[in-house]
Amino acid sequence: MALFIIFHLVFPKAVKSLKWQSVFCRERLRLKGDAICTLFLLVALCSLLYSQLEHLKPSVTPKILSDPRAPWRLMPAEATVPRPQVTPIIRRTEVANNRVQTTTPSPLTDSAFNFKHYLLNKDNRNFNLLINQPKKCRKTPGGPFLLIAIKSVVEDFDRREIVRKTWGREGLVNGEQIQRVFLLGTPKNRTVLATWETLIHQESQTYRDILLWDFMDTFFNLTLKEIHFLNWAAEFCHNVKFIFKGDADVFVNVENIVDFLERHDPTEDLFVGDIIYNARPIRVRKSKYYIPETMYGLSIYPAYAGGGGFLLSSRTMRKLSRACREVELFPIDDVFLGMCLQRINLKPILHEGFKTFGIVKPSAAPHLQTFDPCFYKDLMVVHSLKVAEIWLMWNLLHSPHLSCTQKKQVKKPFQWKKKAQITQATPLR
Ligand SMILES: *[C@@H]1O[C@H](CO)[C@@H](O)[C@H](O)[C@H]1NC(C)=O
Numbered sequence: 001m002a003l004f005i006i007f008h009l010v011f012p013k014a015v016k017s018l019k020w021q022s023v024f025c026r027e028r029l030r031l032k033g034d035a036i037c038t039l040f041l042l043v044a045l046c047s048l049l050y051s052q053l054e055h056l057k058p059s060v061t062p063k064i065l066s067d068p069r070a071p072w073r074l075m076p077a078e079a080t081v082p083r084p085q086v087t088p089i090i091r092r093t094e095v096a097n098n099r100v101q102t103t104t105p106s107p108l109t110d111s112a113f114n115f116k117h118y119l120l121n122k123d124n125r126n127f128n129l130l131i132n133q134p135k136k137c138r139k140t141p142g143g144p145f146l147l148i149a150i151k152s153v154v155e156d157f158d159r160r161e162i163v164r165k166t167w168g169r170e171g172l173v174n175g176e177q178i179q180r181v182f183l184l185g186t187p188k189n190r191t192v193l194a195t196w197e198t199l200i201h202q203e204s205q206t207y208r209d210i211l212l213w214d215f216m217d218t219f220f221n222l223t224l225k226e227i228h229f230l231n232w233a234a235e236f237c238h239n240v241k242f243i244f245k246g247d248a249d250v251f252v253n254v255e256n257i258v259d260f261l262e263r264h265d266p267t268e269d270l271f272v273g274d275i276i277y278n279a280r281p282i283r284v285r286k287s288k289y290y291i292p293e294t295m296y297g298l299s300i301y302p303a304y305a306g307g308g309g310f311l312l313s314s315r316t317m318r319k320l321s322r323a324c325r326e327v328e329l330f331p332i333d334d335v336f337l338g339m340c341l342q343r344i345n346l347k348p349i350l351h352e353g354f355k356t357f358g359i360v361k362p363s364a365a366p367h368l369q370t371f372d373p374c375f376y377k378d379l380m381v382v383h384s385l386k387v388a389e390i391w392l393m394w395n396l397l398h399s400p401h402l403s404c405t406q407k408k409q410v411k412k413p414f415q416w417k418k419k420a421q422i423t424q425a426t427p428l429r
């Protein structure tokens, strides 16, 4: 009976047709007896159940296929942009993996986030600063013009190294003082624990750019990083004029950023980045970004900046550091900062130069487009670059031979496209 009720709830249509069949059966009951009717009903039920399951399959898969890098975006523009040809292959394997997961119970992975545990520990939000750089912003008399704050993890030494040697350099850019810090928590990988502590202290002594807090450096703890950094900046770097905060896998055109910021007043509010509007919380349990209604009941997130990189003024930094203390912890750091912005009633500004979800590459020449330094010349932040790509791009951009009239020359090798058009055109004649 319970089974039937559940069935009724899930497949009302199927139940309707079953009722018809049962009426039909009752008429014949006197002649044939219960047994045949029950058997018939059972077979009907089974076949209907099977057909319903078959119908359900495709409706579940597309939700999981959404781009994990930009999970909350509802921008129609992006949906229509042609994607690189590689994606269909990746998607197919995702579908395959998904099928495997439905037949065998999925193991407890990183994505299996313990919300109950998170909610219970939400008030535990103050952690010690293990490595500080108290003099970071005292080196220049009026304070640095720009502080570059980069989210990193202890294990990613090579990424920090490449950032130090390229866009994250300290010193003067267009006559403005730039300083840099890396934001770290304690490593989640227990096997690296043995040596990491000595290594990170040495790294800190060598470069004086490490900030390390005593919380576990996990994806869902990035909000803690956000809060602790803002508090640190308000305390140890209050004289800074502007802050760039971003990931270590981005390419930042600091010259463009300085140029942009020189036209702004640090004593006024400013928050600029790749702003995402009207994003919806993901309610698909399997998603890395799944947020249950108990955690966030509203249907839309406040406007927030993609975490790849954004800019804020000194004034906004101080206001946000205060506001974020009053906002309940939320496991997605970008959205959390959006909530803090909403609290101080500050509208973040969308700037086209911030490509924190990566560049949508034209499918004809995906590699050429991202490696044309002239393309990067007009941008501020580009997300998702490999270590070598950051190094190469920075050197290309700072090459004395770079002249952006070269752009047309670079496109020459792709004449095969023209040939393809000719061969297509021939049969038509
Ligand atoms: C932890 O780090 C060690 C050494 O770097 C590595 O071999 C191992 O795969 C890592 N474990 C996890 C779970 O990431």
Ligand SMILES: *[C@@H]1O[C@H](CO)[C@@H](O)[C@H](O)[C@H]1NC(C)=O
Pocket (backbone or CB within 6 Å): 118, 214, 215, 216, 217, 218, 219, 220, 221
């Ligand atoms: C965040 O860090 C704290 C302190 O290290 C840890 O207890 C907690 O499990 C971490 N939370 C998540 C979601 O990783």
